[in-house]
Amino acid sequence: MAITLTTPTVDELGHVVRTLRDWQDDASPMQLHPGDLGWYSRFGVDALAGAVRTWRRSGRLLAIGLLDGANVLRATVALEAWRDEELAHQVVSDVSDPERGVLPTGKASVEAPNGTRVQDLLSDVGWSTDESWTPLRRDLTKPVEPSGLRVEVIGLGEESEFTAVHRSAWGSAQFTDERWRAMAAGLLGPDVRCLIGRDAAGVAVAGVTVWSAGPGKPGLLEPMGVHAQHRGQGYGRAVCLAAAAELQRSASSSALVCTPSSLGPAIATYASAGFQRLPERRDRSRDA
Template identity: 60%
Template sequence: MAIEVDRPGVDGLGGAVDALREWQDDGAPVQLHPGDVGWFWRFGAEATAAAVRTWSRDGRVLAVGLLDGPGVLRMTVAPDALRDEELARRVAEDVSRPDRGVFEAGRANVEAPKGALVKDLLVADGWQLDEPWTPLRRDLAGPVEDPGVRIEVVGPERVPERSAVQRASFEKSTFTDDRWHAMAGGPVYADARCLVAYDDSGEAVATVTVWSAGPGRPGLLEPLGVHRDHRRRGHGRAITLAAAAALREMGSSAAVVCTPSSNVGAVATYESGGFRRLPEVRDHYREA
């Protein structure tokens, strides 16, 4: 049968998330993770369903994409379908033609895993390389160092602090208490934790959300932020260590994260927390 592209709807999101969970592997490149869908769930179930695309053949999901904004598709492919020509050609056509319902006319970015044939096809079709990103990974086989500060797991009573630190960490953040509750009410959050770090005075200074893909699979940090008024005091390293420890407790084999290479401070923070820098990756983009 031919490749079929689908918007799975709210009821079908579980199948897309299950596929993403199954594809996470320590030997695979850092790629779209169930936690990326879980973090997007802060906008609600309907918005998340509208942002997800799946490509399937004979009822089996072979690729999953998340429209992380109107012009950015973050996608990954089943490990045994990375060089599947029929799949790659269908995805390349779908992202290149506005009538296919993935992108409208205008600038578009596609993130695909290293080694995927679709990347080659996009280059052949004139898509350009965008700015580099740095993936980082920390193995969790051994114990994680103590972060040296008070760390709390976020429940409903700590949501105002968690959302306030989020907004103070990212200039354009729109995160609110309601969005935390929407995210935490989604099914993906069953395998997640939000953490908040506190300084010696008891003030909330940093936060992170960690997402497990199940025991023995790499977990994701998304997002991690330090309050703008409390930077350069070691809080970034502390919350990074706390995130790694939480994922280890949840059975994750490794912790992964990806950040723009231009954000040298973030890269340094993750490295200070025991993460190892991996080769840079780049999206592909077209202007129209």
């Protein structure tokens, strides 16, 4: 049967998210996580639906991608289709042809899990290696040590301090209270917890968003940041420990995070909180 490429409707997003949850597995390399879609949902449900691409055979979802910006596709495939030759050729054909409505002309990148035939085939047809990413994982089957930080889960009406920490940490004005509310009220709202860490004086110094994929599945930190005025005091490590503890309370099997390999201090922060480095992943890029 032919493999079809589609952009889901808003009503179809629930099935896509449930399928993506099912694909999460601690034995697999780092891959697209429901939390990635959840973080994108700060732009609204219509924008999220418009950014998702799916590949199906006989109605069955085999691959899911998220356009993280106009020229970056973050994709994964069903575990049973990891080395599916027909699927890989179709996905690579679709991402390589701008007329298919996945990636535009010019420079573009695809992120796919290590070991998938999609990633291998992109290299075979001339897509070069691009940015290197370092995934890290913390096992949650054992107790998580106390963070030493006063941590609160942010609810509706309490988002202003959290978004302010994020904007300072990331040097970006884009994460507004309105976007936080859109994310919290969105399709993946039940899966998300936003944590804010306070120093001894009660000042908000760090924040992290964690996403559950369900009991027994790996959870995700996306994103984490320390306020620019409070760096270098161990708050990053502390809020990462708090994030791991929160995911453990939700029955997640592990806590995952992925950061550019060029960000040595970020990797060191996660490692200090008990996250173990996994094999690096390289994006595949097309220059023209």
